[in-house]
Amino acid sequence: MPMLERYLRAIEFWLPDHQRQDIIAEISEDLNSQIEDQQSALGRNLTDNELEALIKRRGRPVLVANSYRPQQSLVGPIWFPAYVFVLKIVGLCYVLPWLVVFVIVQRVQHPGLHWRTTFLAAWATIWTVAFFAAGVVTLIFALLQYAETRTHFLENWNPRQLPSVRDPYKIPLSDSITELVANVAFLPLWIAYAASPFLFDGPTFKLSLAPVWVYFFWGYLAIAVFNIALAAVNLRNRYWTSLRTTCRLSLDLAGGALFCWLMKTNLVATLYIANLDPARTLDIKNAIHVVMDRCFPIAVVISVIVIVIDLVRIARLNRFVLTKELRR
């Protein structure tokens, strides 16, 4: 088959059905006019190389055909910045924590496993999670793009509904009040009910905690007292300072460490339930310890998230101070 014919058939494949014959006829006519013009200028037929050059200049068949199609995209330029932003958030807040939890669970469940095997297992499964997350985000944005193309709903907006500018260095009043109220309410309850390791001491139900409980009791008590002091200072001066961000980080570090330790402790010393077989009671006690042990990775993740938020606050504050000094 001649080269020109093959070229036209290749373009035809990619053209929209209802215009296919019409467009091909026009492209064919245009190419034949060009060939005729060149031939009359040269006074001879074109060689294969000259014909090849002419066809090549016209462009790759799929690109030629695409120029006849309306510009389409799954996620268009209007949504693309938001799409990339959400993908980053999902990567940071879903895929990455998932990876961390997976590694921790693997280590807790199979402590004898080599680290390399753990990472290989994580690497093998992370793709499914990452592709699924990216796929869901892409699907949502493709639907938004479709809706926007049909209804132009983004054009309907009200400047009065723009969010107010939030100063990242200002401590919201509601945060300080909530922290103060919660800790003030917690403190008497904690002293009243958690001071003794004998939590329940009735005739039908007894529950006492291991001696290690004393560290948790005093630890959380101290943290609550410091939290109240910090919240009170924050209420008076509503902007973060280096000292107070460091205090916040120290308190959260201590709280996180205690929380993680609590999950790994065999906390229940004695458990008695009347009319229950002692062996069954022992099973329940062991089950409580197993559940707490299984919750250890969750405790680590929650603690890490809180500490990362504190560290970001410190980094922002330092950058803000540095920028202010540079401006002087």
Place this chain on the structure above:
Amino acid sequence: MNPGLFENLRLELRRGSLVLAVLATLRSERYGYTLRKALSENGLEVDENTLYPLLRRLETQGLLASEWREENKRNKRFYRLSSDGEQMLLRLLTEWQNIHAAVNEILKEHDDANA
């Protein structure tokens, strides 16, 4: 200066003018190949893959009319300006002249300030 950047800006500048040039040239009937030659002879080189899809779009928008006709033993698609196209051309020409005058005015103000 980055030559790629210049080429992008040049293409952007030409894109709007191309519609005007095509509508103006098609005040007399032509088929695609002769239209491209006419534009080229007037200093406006246009790629075939830009011109032909543009002709189809303008026809869909009702600004051009076309028909297949035989000439020199070959079927060719002839385009001409429709009545809507004529009105649109007049409005676009006015707009074009306004832009031209505005840019000239801006350049003149700048030259006067530097004089």
